[in-house]
Amino acid sequence: TAIFFEFKHYKPKKDIVSTRCFAFMEQDEFKPGPACIELYQKPTDFNRKRLNLYTQKPLYLHLTLNVLDD
Numbered sequence: 001t002a003i004f005f006e007f008k009h010y011k012p013k014k015d016i017v018s019t020r021c022f023a024f025m026e027q028d029e030f031k032p033g034p035a036c037i038e039l040y041q042k043p044t045d046f047n048r049k050r051l052n053l054y055t056q057k058p059l060y061l062h063l064t065l066n067v068l069d070d
Contacts, residue, residue, distance in 0.1 A: 001027040005037075005061065006044055019044060021054040023061045030067065037061040 005023045010016075022044040023037045039054035039061060053059075 002048070003030075004044060004046065007039075024048065030065065032065055032067045035063045035065055037063065 041052040
């Protein structure tokens with residue numbers, strides 16, 4: 001189980017919204033507090049088989065997770 005984040009941008013010349021990159025969190029990473037997630041090249045691979053980093057530079061998505069119990 002994982003949560004995926006897709007980052008999209010608008011292309012005015014083509015009048016479309018395109019995916020720039022994506023990131024995901026595995027279930028074992030769901031912990032309250034700060035999280036640092038790698039960004040990967042498109043297309044989004046929901047099977048997580050062929051992952052290529054978005055850049056060679058260390059570029060990460062920084063999140064702060066708040067877990068709410070019911």
